[in-house]
Amino acid sequence: xxxxxxxxxxxxxxxxxxxxxxxxxxxxxxxxxxxxxxxxxxxxxxxxxxxxxxxxxxxxxxxxxxxxxxxxxxxxxxxxxxxxxxxxxxxxxxxxxxxxxxxxxxxxxxxxxxxxxxxxxxxxxxxxxxxxxxxxxxxxxxxxxxxxxxxxxxxxxxxxxxxxxxxxxxxxxxxxxxxxxxxxxxxxxxxxxxxxxxxxxxxxxxxxxxxxxxxxxxxxxxxxxxxxxxxxxxxxxxxxxxxxxxxxxxxxxxxxxxxxxxxxxxxxxxxxxxxxxxxxxxxxxxxxxxxxxxxxxxxxxxxxxxxxxxxxxxxxxxxxxxxxxxxxxxxxxxxxxxxxxxxxxxxxxxxxxxxxxxxxxxxxxxxxxxxxxxxxxxxxxxxxxxxxxxxxxxxxxxxxxxxxxxxxxxxxxxxxxxxxxxxxxxxxxxxxxxxxxxxxxxxxxxxxxxxxxxxxxxxxxxxxxxxxxxxxxxxxxxxxxxxxxxxxxxxxxxxxxxxxxxxxxxx
Amino acid sequence: xxxxxxxxxxxxxxxxxxxxxxxxxxxxxxxxxxxxxxxxxxxxxxxxxxxxxxxxxxxxxxxxxxxxxxxxxxxxxxxxxxxxxxxxxxxxxxxxxxxxxxxxxxxxxxxxxxxxxxxxxxxxxxxxxxxxxxxxxxxxxxxxxxxxxxxxxxxxxxxxxxxxxxxxxxxxxxxxxxxxxxxxxxxxxxxxxxxxxxxxxxxxxxxxxxxxxxxxxxxxxxxxxxxxxxxxxxxxxxxxxxxxxxxxxxxxxxx
Ligand SMILES: Nc1ncnc2c1ncn2[C@@H]1O[C@H](COP(=O)(O)OP(=O)(O)OP(=O)(O)O)[C@@H](O)[C@H]1O
Ligand SMILES: [Mg+2]
Numbered sequence: 001x002x003x004x005x006x007x008x009x010x011x012x013x014x015x016x017x018x019x020x021x022x023x024x025x026x027x028x029x030x031x032x033x034x035x036x037x038x039x040x041x042x043x044x045x046x047x048x049x050x051x052x053x054x055x056x057x058x059x060x061x062x063x064x065x066x067x068x069x070x071x072x073x074x075x076x077x078x079x080x081x082x083x084x085x086x087x088x089x090x091x092x093x094x095x096x097x098x099x100x101x102x103x104x105x106x107x108x109x110x111x112x113x114x115x116x117x118x119x120x121x122x123x124x125x126x127x128x129x130x131x132x133x134x135x136x137x138x139x140x141x142x143x144x145x146x147x148x149x150x151x152x153x154x155x156x157x158x159x160x161x162x163x164x165x166x167x168x169x170x171x172x173x174x175x176x177x178x179x180x181x182x183x184x185x186x187x188x189x190x191x192x193x194x195x196x197x198x199x200x201x202x203x204x205x206x207x208x209x210x211x212x213x214x215x216x217x218x219x220x221x222x223x224x225x226x227x228x229x230x231x232x233x234x235x236x237x238x239x240x241x242x243x244x245x246x247x248x249x250x251x252x253x254x255x256x257x258x259x260x261x262x263x264x265x266x267x268x269x270x271x272x273x274x275x276x277x278x279x280x281x282x283x284x285x286x287x288x289x290x291x292x293x294x295x296x297x298x299x300x301x302x303x304x305x306x307x308x309x310x311x312x313x314x315x316x317x318x319x320x321x322x323x324x325x326x327x328x329x330x331x332x333x334x335x336x337x338x339x340x341x342x343x344x345x346x347x348x349x350x351x352x353x354x355x356x357x358x359x360x361x362x363x364x365x366x367x368x369x370x371x372x373x374x375x376x377x378x379x380x381x382x383x384x385x386x387x388x389x390x391x392x393x394x395x396x397x398x399x400x401x402x403x404x405x406x407x408x409x410x411x412x413x414x415x416x417x418x419x420x421x422x423x424x425x426x427x428x429x430x431x432x433x434x435x436x437x438x439x440x441x442x443x444x445x446x447x448x449x450x451x452x453x454x455x456x457x458x459x460x461x462x463x464x465x466x467x468x469x470x471x472x473x474x475x476x477x478x479x480x481x482x483x484x485x486x487x488x489x490x491x492x493x494x495x496x497x498x499x500x501x502x503x504x505x506x507x
Numbered sequence: 508x509x510x511x512x513x514x515x516x517x518x519x520x521x522x523x524x525x526x527x528x529x530x531x532x533x534x535x536x537x538x539x540x541x542x543x544x545x546x547x548x549x550x551x552x553x554x555x556x557x558x559x560x561x562x563x564x565x566x567x568x569x570x571x572x573x574x575x576x577x578x579x580x581x582x583x584x585x586x587x588x589x590x591x592x593x594x595x596x597x598x599x600x601x602x603x604x605x606x607x608x609x610x611x612x613x614x615x616x617x618x619x620x621x622x623x624x625x626x627x628x629x630x631x632x633x634x635x636x637x638x639x640x641x642x643x644x645x646x647x648x649x650x651x652x653x654x655x656x657x658x659x660x661x662x663x664x665x666x667x668x669x670x671x672x673x674x675x676x677x678x679x680x681x682x683x684x685x686x687x688x689x690x691x692x693x694x695x696x697x698x699x700x701x702x703x704x705x706x707x708x709x710x711x712x713x714x715x716x717x718x719x720x721x722x723x724x725x726x727x728x729x730x731x732x733x734x735x736x737x738x739x740x741x742x743x744x745x746x747x748x749x750x751x752x753x754x755x756x757x758x759x760x761x762x
Contacts, residue, residue, distance in 0.1 A: 026599040325574070328587040415591040417636050435598050435627055466627035468598055469634050 004075045005067065006449045007234065008441040009056060011081040011165045012245060013102065013267040014315075016055040018063035019441040023454070025464040027436060031062035038099060043106040043350070046099035049087045052165065053172050060233050071234045076226075077173075078241035078448030080248035080440045081165035084191045086140040088151070088162050088216070094176040097160055098148055101140040104268075104308060104350045108139040109359045109498075111146075115139065120209050127203055128193045129279055129288030131357050134350070135306070137164060138193035142210045158215040164188045166242040167218045173230045173239060181228045184218040186299055187247040190290040195220065197279050197288060200299060222293040223247070224447040241447035243292060245440045246270040250302060251292050252443030253408050253434060254462040261396065261404060263389060264439065265413035267312045268353075271305040271392045273400060284395035285355030294450060303399055305354040305392025309347035309363075310385040311413050316349075317381050323374050331418045334378040341376035342367040344490040345384050352494065355395040362497040366490045385413065386422040387487040393427050406430045410439035417471075425475035426484070433469045517543065518551050522560065522572065531569035558714055584719045584757070586612055590622040590636075593711065593753040597624045597722065600749040604742050606726035607632070608749075610711070611640065611647040612719065613658050616665075618648040621720065643667040643681055644674050644700040646708035647721045652681075653688040654710055654718035670700045693747055695738045698728060705731040707738050709750035713757045722750050 005028060010017040016035065020028040033055045038046040064070065084103040089096045101107070115121060116132045130136055141162055145152045154160045161182055163171065171180035189195040189202075194212065196203040202217055221227060223243045230237050243251060246264055250272045253262040258276035263269055272291065279288045279301040291302035314327045324330050344366050346352075351359035365380070389407075397403055406429050414420055414433045424431040436442045449455040520541055525532060532540075538548040552570055555561040559575030593610055601608040601624040610622040617639040625632045642648030643662050652659040663678040675681045688694035693709040708723025723746060725731070733739050 024602065026602050027595055028599075030595060326585070326588050326591075328591040329585050331587040332585050412591070415594050416587070417590075417634075435602050435624070437594050437598065466602070466625070466629055467632075468601065468624045468627075470625070470632070471634065 004073050004454070005069060006076055006078065006445040006454055007060065007063070007074050007237070008078045008080065008444040008448070009060065009169065010245065010248075010438070010441045010444065011052060011056070011079065011169060012440070013082045013085075013104075016052060016059055017438075017441060018056075018059040019438060019445070020063050020067040020069065021442065021445045025436065025442060025446070025461070027438060029063050029066035030438070031059040031066060033059050041107075043109075045102040045105040047085065047102055049089070049096045049100045049165075049168055052100075053169065056169060056172075057233055071237055074234060074237045075454040076238050076240040076448040076452040077230065077234060078243075078444030078446070079166050079169055079239070080243055080245045080444035081169070081188070083164060083188060083244035083246065084135060084137045084140070085165055086137045086144065086162070087165065087168045088141070088144050088148075088155075088160050089168070091159055091161050092177055094172070094180075097151060098144055100165075101144065103135055104312075105140065106134045106350050106359060108134045108143050109351075111143060112139050112359065115209070118209070120205065124193065124206055124209050126281075127196050127206060129190070129197045129281065130193050131287075132193075133353075133357055134359055135308075135353065136191055136193045138206075138210045138212070141192075141212055145211065152211075152213070155216040156213040160216055161218070162212075162216045163218050164191070166244075170227060170239060170242065173232055173234075174228045175231045178231075182218045183221050183227060185221055185223040185242040186290045186293045187223055187244040188242065189220045191244060197290070197301075200290070200293070222295050222297075224292070224294040224451045226451055238452060239448075240451035241444055243444060243447060246272055246304065247289070247291055247302070248441070248443035248447070249410055249439045250274065250443065251446055252436065252439035252441070253410060254458070254465045255291075255408070256300075256458045256462065259400075259402060260408075262408040262410065262439070263392075265310055265385065265409060265411035266440075267310070267315075269307040269310040269385065269389065269411070269413075271307075271389070271396060272302045273304075273396055275301050275303055275400070277301065280399065282395070282399045284398045285357055286392070286395050286399055287354070292447065294447070303396060305395055307385075307388045307392060308350045308353045310388065311411075312349070313345070313347040313381050313384060314413070316347075317378070323377070327412070328415065330378050330381060331416050333375055334382055334418055337373065337375035337379060339376075340367075340379045340383055341372050342369065343372050343376045343380045344487060345377070345380040346490050346494050347384055348494040348497075352491070354392050356491070358495055360496055360498040361494040364490065364493050366493055367486075382416065382419045383422060383487075385419060386426045387484070389423050390426045390484070404429055406432055409433050410437055412437075420469070420471045421474070424471040424473045426480060428473045428475075428480065430473070431471045432467045435464075435466045435468045437468075514551060517541065517547070518555060521548070521551055521555065522576070525561065525570060525572050531564055531567060531571045533567075533569045537570070584713055586619065586621045589711070589720050592756055593622060593720075593722065596749045596752040596756075597622055600722070600724065600745055601625070602627055604724050604745050606724040606731065606742075608722065608724050609635075609647060610720055610722045611645075611651065612721075613642065613651045613655060614639070616642065616658060616661055618642050618645060618651060626726065641668060641670070641700065643676070644670050644696065646694050646696040646706035646723045646725070649684060649696065650688055650694045650708045650710050650721040650723070651718070653685040653694065659685055671698055671702055673697065674699045693743055693750075695743075697732060697736060697738075703728055705738070707731065707742055707746045709747045711750050711757070712754040719757065722746065722753060
């Protein structure tokens with residue numbers, strides 16, 4: 001018998017990656033391609049969904065070639081994706097009707113404010129587990145329906161389809177206009193605000209609240225089951241999993257038991273805590289979301305602390321300020337100084353997400369003096385990620401009534417030693433990175449492999465998890481307390497920056 | 508006299524031209540100044556851009572000397588970038604071999620540990636990124652010395668510390684070992700630093716074959732070596748595969 005493998009597609013915010021995994025969950029090959037970020041106006045972020053689909057067609061064959069395998073050796077494909085980002089496309093031509101609106105995009109801020117005052121807003125929140133915010137797909141979809149002439153009528157007639165990236169990719173992989181399957185999974189659906197968190201179906205009241213025609217919505221399925229067989233890119237291979245990237249990372253970190261938590265450090269950073277088969281509502285600014293659902297089993301829920309800007313602050317430092325030429329160089333620059341020199345950066349570029357949820361906040365750099373060098377700024381960039389982590393960990397501890405005893409981490413920023421040490425220092429618990437840093441992809445592969453029997457059960461997967469690195473807190477308590485207070489004062493200075501009139505005028 | 512390599516002469520001319528010009532230059536200007544076909548000039552400039560000697564301005568599309576030229580004497584690959592780019596390959600090496608993995612570069616005659624992956628046995632281990640190892644008594648160090656004549660000479664002219672009776676301390680034994688490493692493309696260390704311990708390492712190469720670091724595993728001698736005290740061929744193959752995978756990624760465009 002020739003060896004078989006599982007292939008994952010990680011359609012992220014900045015890039016699309018294909019990774020081939022072997023039976024022991026080891027990475028065999030990886031191919032990656034970035035796509036264009038479009039910022040047509042302040043606060044707007046768009047992607048070209050067709051470019052992303054083309055990139056899938058490029059990275060998958062490259063990863064297979066690098067691994068030296070053929071489609072016949074692939075047991076299943078699993079998909080993980082950037083969440084909430086909204087695509088609407090023509091069912092007949094397969095062409096998107098508008099650029100995809102990305103999760104960081106804040107164009108819906110006035111819409112969201114108006115909706116928050118509308119009757120039914122509190123019921124909606126209870127039903128979907130999410131606060132009304134620009135972040136989620138529902139408002140973005142409503143915006144597209146409002147701003148694209150004739151779109152609402154076409155949606156009612158079922159001529160155009162809505163989906164987040166996994167729906168868009170699955171539809172294209174299974175034939176597109178030619179019989180493509182239009183579906184989503186519970187984790188992605190739980191980010192639209194349109195799904196009933198307990199019943200795991202679209203809720204008519206939620207659709208009515210946003211004014212969204214049901215005909216354009218995908219069918220909701222579990223995260224781990226055979227959805228269909230690919231006819232493009234990897235013809236004949238079963239597509240057997242789809243999860244939002246953060247939920248995929250939770251799965252890849254084998255956080256299968258209630259109380260297990262992980263934080264993934266990519267473009268943004270996301271702390272998720274498994275709360276078992278009951279959704280837990282937060283009183284500290286966390287989201288309630290679906291963690292995963294395996295086939296017909298009960299769904300597993302999670303509490304989530306979402307941080308919008310972490311790795312993307314490093315990218316901003318690299319691409320917009322041009323102070324470094326690659327992301328990892330930020331560590332080299334930060335090590336040219338011993339501390340932040342009194343400087344703090346709060347990257348409220350898209351407002352602040354958890355636990356504040358302030359869409360009118362904007363970023364600040366405070367504590368500037370003539371003493372500050374670019375080294376101090378580099379430190380402040382990294383420290384912003386550390387303190388934002390601390391904020392969501394505090395919220396998580398308060399909501400769950402449990403004290404986190406160690407933090408499982410993954411994602412591109414975990415290659416940064418200075419940062420990981422800082423996270424351990426400010427959260428004051430050990431930080432542990434597992435043997436596979438690409439946990440998003442691993443989770444999608446695990447879910448797909450389980451669905452087709454490539455891996456037998458969760459226990460087996462858990463035994464693949466080993467610590468690859470561990471950072472222990474070293475910071476003095478008094479220093480931590482002082483720095484924490486400075487951070488909190490810096491955060492307060494971001495609030496109320498966008499004036500209500502300005503928002504109305506921007507509309 | 509051996510013939511000149513034309514494209515290198517032309518590349519040198521392009522660099523001189525850019526250095527003497529007061530502003531940035533477009534491809535057309537470069538081609539006209541040197542009387543080259545535009546396609547030829549473009550090919551050379553693109554290659555110089557790939558290695559960092561030339562930079563293109565995003566808005567005008569014109570060219571200037573790259574920052575890498577100003578730092579020719581220092582290492583061209585940032586150590587933190589080396590870690591970021593190798594993390595995906597160091598992990599599977601540890602998982603497959605069952606041993607701890609380290610990546611190192613030379614810093615002031617010592618091996619700087621740039622990256623460290625724990626042995627995948629769930630025991631408590633301490634991250635030693637940033638620590639310094641002796642180059643003559645570790646597999647990582649010997650591999651790095653094998654491709655750095657200056658550093659190797661400095662070690663041999665100094666007085667290499669004998670950690671065990673197997674430590675290579677004479678210029679003759681050390682230089683023979685380094686030749687062997689270059690011939691094989693990998694190196695090992697067996698109880699040369701600590702009794703009962705052994706290691707295997709291979710070079711990580713950047714563009715043009717430049718050695719920018721070494722990746723290796725280490726562990727108990729009876730696990731790393733077979734009954735004849737030879738490094739186990741399967742482990743050697745894992746180390747070399749990982750080194751090749753990182754090298755292949757480094758040869759690609761910067762990100
Ligand atoms: N060594 C480093 N130090 C600091 N930041 C880093 C480092 N390496 C990568 N990053 C940052 O991490 C991010 C890339 O991480 P990763 O590849 O996990 O994210 P991603 O999966 O591309 O994100 P997304 O899924 O949202 O597209 C980038 O924003 C980059 O700036
Ligand atoms: Mg990602």
